[in-house]
Amino acid sequence: xxxxxxxxxxxxxxxxxxxxxxxxxxxxxxxxxxxxxxxxxxxxxxxxxxxxxxxxxxxxxxxxxxxxxxxxxxxxxxxxxxxxxxxxxxxxxxxxxxxxxxxxxxxxxxxxxxxxxxxxxxxxxxxxxxxxxxxxxxxxxxxxxxxxxxxxxxxxxxxxxxxxxxxxxxxxxxxxxxxxxxxxxxxxxxxxxxxxxxxxxxxxxxxxxxxxxxxxxxx
Amino acid sequence: xxxxxxxxxxxxxxxxxxxxxxxxxxxxxxxxxxxxxxxxxxxxxxxxxxxxxxxxxxxxxxxxxxxxxxxxxxxxxxxxxxxxxxxxxxxxxxxxxxxxxxxxxxxxxxxxxxxxxxxxxxxxxxxxxxxxxxxxxxxxxxxxxxxxxxxxxxxxxxxxxxxxxxxxxxxxxxxxxxxxxxxxxxxxxxxxxxxxxxxxxxxxxxxxxxxxxxxxxxxxxxxxxxxxxxxxxxxxxxxxxxxxxxxxxxxxxxxxxxxxxxxxxxxxxxxxxxxxxxxxxxxxxxxxxxxxxxxxxxxxxxxxxxxxxxxxxxxxxx
Numbered sequence: 001x002x003x004x005x006x007x008x009x010x011x012x013x014x015x016x017x018x019x020x021x022x023x024x025x026x027x028x029x030x031x032x033x034x035x036x037x038x039x040x041x042x043x044x045x046x047x048x049x050x051x052x053x054x055x056x057x058x059x060x061x062x063x064x065x066x067x068x069x070x071x072x073x074x075x076x077x078x079x080x081x082x083x084x085x086x087x088x089x090x091x092x093x094x095x096x097x098x099x100x101x102x103x104x105x106x107x108x109x110x111x112x113x114x115x116x117x118x119x120x121x122x123x124x125x126x127x128x129x130x131x132x133x134x135x136x137x138x139x140x141x142x143x144x145x146x147x148x149x150x151x152x153x154x155x156x157x158x159x160x161x162x163x164x165x166x167x168x169x170x171x172x173x174x175x176x177x178x179x180x181x182x183x184x185x186x187x188x189x190x191x192x193x194x195x196x197x198x199x200x201x202x203x204x205x206x207x208x209x210x211x212x213x214x215x216x217x218x219x
Numbered sequence: 220x221x222x223x224x225x226x227x228x229x230x231x232x233x234x235x236x237x238x239x240x241x242x243x244x245x246x247x248x249x250x251x252x253x254x255x256x257x258x259x260x261x262x263x264x265x266x267x268x269x270x271x272x273x274x275x276x277x278x279x280x281x282x283x284x285x286x287x288x289x290x291x292x293x294x295x296x297x298x299x300x301x302x303x304x305x306x307x308x309x310x311x312x313x314x315x316x317x318x319x320x321x322x323x324x325x326x327x328x329x330x331x332x333x334x335x336x337x338x339x340x341x342x343x344x345x346x347x348x349x350x351x352x353x354x355x356x357x358x359x360x361x362x363x364x365x366x367x368x369x370x371x372x373x374x375x376x377x378x379x380x381x382x383x384x385x386x387x388x389x390x391x392x393x394x395x396x397x398x399x400x401x402x403x404x405x406x407x408x409x410x411x412x413x414x415x416x417x418x419x420x421x422x423x424x425x426x427x428x429x430x431x432x433x434x435x436x437x438x439x440x441x442x443x444x445x446x447x448x449x450x451x452x453x454x455x456x457x458x459x460x461x462x463x464x465x466x467x468x469x470x471x472x473x474x475x476x477x478x479x480x481x482x483x484x485x486x487x488x489x490x491x492x493x494x495x496x497x498x499x500x501x502x503x504x505x506x507x508x509x510x511x512x513x514x515x516x517x518x519x520x521x522x523x524x525x526x527x528x529x530x531x532x533x534x535x536x537x
Contacts, residue, residue, distance in 0.1 A: 049310065050292075050299035050506050051362060114510045119499075127498055180497065183360065184478060185307035185407050 014083060021085060028089055032096040035063045036103070053111045060104035065178065067097035068171045069195050076202035091147055094167070098144040101137055129180035136173035139166050171196055271297075273435030276349055276369050284425055284523075285353035291364040295506050297438045301358065302459055303408055304393075304400040305440065311402070312440035318399040319460065321444040330390075330466035333381035340444045344430060346379070347371035351434070352427055352448070357489045357518045359453035361511075363503045368448055369431030374422045377464070382418070386466035389421040390414070391447055391458040408474050414458040415471025415485065416449065417527075425450055425523055451520040453487045484537040488528070489518035493537050 016024060039059050042048050048055040071093040074086050113120050123130045143164055146152070152160045175196055179189040271293050302312040305319075324340040349369050357363045377389070395411035397403045403410050420426065427448040430437055437443040442459025449456050455475050475483035482496050491501045491514040502511040517524050528536075 050295035051309070051504070053504065054362075111509075112511075119502075123499070126494075129497060184303075187307075 016085060021088070025089065025092070028092060032067070032092065032099075035059065035100070053107065057104065057107045057112060060100050060107055061178065064097055064100040064104055065171075065174050065192050067093055067100060068167070068174055069192065069199065071097055072167065072171055072196070072199050076199055076206070079202070079206045095144060095147060098140050101140055105134075105137055129177050132173045132180065133177035136170045136177060139170045139173070143167060143170070168200075271433055271435055273431075273433075273438060275435055276431045279351040279369060279434065280348050282350045282352045285351065285367075286355060286365060286519075288353075288355070288365045289507075290353065290367055291506055293433050296364060296366050296432060297440060299506065300440050301360075301454065302402075302440055302442065304395065304402045304410070304412065304460075306402050307407060313438075315401055316439035316443075319394075319396075319439040319443065320399065321439065324444050324462075326445065326462055326464060328376070328380045328464045328466075331383040331386035331468060332466050333383060334379070336380050338379070343376065343428070343445060347375040349430070352429075354427075354448060354450040355518050356448075356450065356454050356457075357503060357514065359455055359483070359487070359495065359500075361498060361500065361503045361514075363505050363514075363518075365505075367433055368427060368429040369434065369437075370427045370429035370448065372424055373426045373428050373447065374424070376428055377421060380466075382466050385468050387418055388467045388469065388471055389416050389418060390463075390465045390467055390471035391416075391461050392463035392465070393458050394460045394462050409477050410474075411462075412458060412474045413471060413477075414447065414456055414473045416456070417470075418466075419527055420449070420524075423524060423527070425520060451489055451517040451524045453489060455483070456487050486528075486533070486536050488533065488537075489514060490516060490533055490537070492516075493534055 039048075039056060042055075043052070071090055074090045074093065078084050078086050109115065109120065113123075124134050125131070143166060146155060146160060146163060155163065175189065175192045178192060179186065182189055298313045299309045300312040301309065302316065305312040305315040322340070325337050326340070326343060327335070327337040329335040348371065350371060351367055351369055353365060353367045355363055356366050391414045393412045393414075394400070395403045416426070427450075429442070429446050429448045430444060432438070432441060437446065442457075442461075445461055446459040447457045447461065456473070470485055473483070473485065475487075476485060489500075494500050500514055503514045504511050515521070
């Protein structure tokens with residue numbers, strides 16, 4: 001069943017043709033690499049500050065969270081604007097979030113802990129913020145692994161969608177991971193949490209409206 | 220599940236020396252620019268104290284308490300600071316602290332003393348011969364630096380006011396000026412910033428009033444014009460830009476303890492065996508180094524200060 005419905009305030013319809021969409025897709029692909037390129041460039045210019053490892057850890061963590069939130073913003077944006085083609089960019093956003101999560105974890109394992117496995121095991125078990133971050137990463141693995149068209153077909157749309165709901169948990173864990181690590185100034189974790197909360201609220205609002213419309217139609 | 224204990228042998232002992240020593244070159248050439256990026260910042264730095272633009276503090280007495288370890292760069296020491304009055308980002312203080320006015324400046328010393336006094340900073344500077352003290356600084360956030368402070372023992376200042384026998388603690392209050400300190404306008408901590416020491420800790424010869432670093436007048440972002448340096452305690456105990464010193468008979472409540480008493484205790488001695496509730500204190504990253512090093516009990520000043528805490532349970536009195 002397909003229900004088309006949207007709020008009154010709608011942006012002008014924009015439906016890119018094939019060529020335009022390819023352009024947008026490529027631009028986003030390049031944009032997703034920019035944070036990494038900026039980091040490498042800062043490194044080559046010796047501009048990572050007094051504590052380069054902390055800087056890299058923070059930058060890769062920040063971009064993981066930002067990309068996760070962008071991924072979760074696609075559906076509310078579609079609902080608000082009626083730009084349904086946005087969903088075709090979502091996989092790339094999600095995979096970029098995973099890409100930066102991998103860099104973030106690599107930074108921790110290699111640069112921060114220098115492959116001190118017993119130390120890291122202890123960290124994961126004992127430090128709530130490490131535990132949460134690690135859990136978020138583990139949850140991302142099956143999502144990244146099932147991101148291909150072939151896997152969607154193999155799992156079947158419904159199962160696939162059910163599995164990929166785990167992205168909500170990943171985002172909540174990710175924000176909590178940041179929240180718990182900060183010494184005192186919670187400004188940034190609060191910012192991420194509010195964006196996440198807003199995205200959830202928009203979904204909820206939309207679901208409620210949908211329900212009401214359906215009930216009205218049924219009556 | 221069987222969890223193997225790590226071998227009691229360091230990787231550096233297994234790997235051939237030349238190879239181990241060249242591990243950074245390996246990483247530098249290995250793959251991603253990330254590694255290269257990092258190494259750029261890990262290369263040896265020149266550490267000569269000369270001409271950073273501050274006013275030189277004249278001939279300094281060398282101190283037997285100084286460590287011979289490699290100094291951190293002037294730019295790291297002055298660019299990577301925790302000084303929340305100027306913002307919570309490490310780079311905020313260097314950006315914002317130029318607005319701090321360090322003249323005129325007075326410090327009042329009061330409380331349980333015979334002769335309470337208010338001293339002008341220029342008189343404080345003449346109280347005792349200035350020494351260079353090269354200390355390790357261990358931050359509670361598990362990083363550390365080696366800093367060539369300039370200053371004199373706090374005891375020289377405290378003796379000026381003749382503390383009473385009833386005085387047991389010393390409380391330090393630092394400047395909280397919303398006009399010049401953007402962080403004070405935020406509620407991140409209870410302002411003004413307050414710290415405290417037990418009287419014997421305050422009178423200990425290692426405890427320093429710092430008025431400079433690298434032979435020059437203390438930069439604003441490092442706590443000008445006068446700050447405390449207590450090298451065997453976590454960095455936040457070393458209060459910056461002090462305006463009031465008060466002798467009391469009750470243990471002062473420091474700002475960090477007020478903010479999170481489970482995480483920051485009154486003593487806050489550097490202790491690798493007592494973890495912060497949210498992270499380990501067993502190791503630290505010396506800024507400029509790649510791998511972490513083991514944190515030393517009392518930040519390596521145990522010979523001088525361990526006797527202050529004989530018989531105390533340092534897990535309880537963290």
